[in-house]
Amino acid sequence: MNSIRIWAPESDTDTDSKAVRCIAEKIVSHYGSDFRILEGTKEAFNQASRQPDGLVKAVNTYLKSSRLVIFLLDADGVQSQAKRKEEPNSLINKVTRAVQQSQGKAVLVLIQQELEAWLLVDCLGVCCFFTKDSKIREKQKWVNFSKKNQAGKTNLITEAELGGKNAKEHLVELSKKILKVANPKLKPSDITQNQYSEQISDQVAKCIEITQGTLIRNDSLLEFSQHLKPPEENSIN
Incomplete structure (x- = not known):
């Protein structure tokens, strides 16, 4: 059972699911693991969660072929999360029950800030x-740009006030800035057309480098x- 199953039932699009898998595979490569990354679908989750103990049974089925099931849910604000936990059949409570009954073979990770x-x-x-340049890391202009625009802790990107920028909006603005620097002659309409959107999250993920330095920039990713x-480096067995 040399596979790990990732279940992200809140993924809004297939591209989000593909992006998570891409990042997971990069992490596996970074650590030199030989795990195969498998996915649990949103449809399978919805079907299982409608049945009594359906998630528990689904996890047990997955564990016949995988050593671990990782649930990924979006982290809410403290008040919102507390409210959800008061509802017996809320998503987080269903997942928590399945994790608790897995004997340590299923875990829940809350994605901080999307x-x-x-x-x-x-x-x-x-x-x-966004520059379509695979050698960008060798170019001092972009190294300097990155140093200036790299967020220190990306899980701390929040809407400081109503109308402020969350992580998604932050990435949209960053993509627009990159496009402008790469081609100052681009029209505003062209920038809007090529800026970040959820539909390309998996493509962006393919360009992300996973190192210990990048992992520590987001607590939930770490x-x-x-x-x-x-296994020899992990307490999960």
């Missing part, structure tokens, strides 16, 4: 995608990565 916060851990990687280490 999937885009995971993509933002590597500004140079984002530059690589937590996620710990479950993908080789």
Whole structure:
């Protein structure tokens, strides 16, 4: 059972799911693990969650072919999360029950500040995608640009006030800035057409570099990565 199953039932699009898998595979490569990354679908989750103990049974089925099931849910604000936990059949409570009954073979990781916060851990990687330049890391102009625009802790990107920027909006603005620097003659309409959107999250993920330096820029990404280490380095057995 040398596979790990990732279940992200809140993924809005197939591209989000592909982006998570891409990042997971990069983490596996970074740590030198030999795990195969598998996915649980949103449809399978919805079907299982409608049945009594359906998620528990689904997890047990997955564990016949995978050593670990990792649930990924979006982290809410403290008040919102507390409210959800008061509802017996809320998503987080259903997942928590399945995790608790898995005997340590299923875990829950809360993604802090959206999937885009995971993509933002590597500004140079984002530059690589939007400039379509695979050698961007060798160019001092873009290295300097990245140093200036790299967020230190991407899970701390929040809406400071109503109308402020969350991680997704932050990535949109970063992509527009990159496009302008790469081609100052671009028309505003062209920039809007080529800026970041959820539909290309998986393509951006392909350009993101996973290192210890990028992992520590997001606490939830770092937590996620710990479950993908080789067994001898991981307390999960």
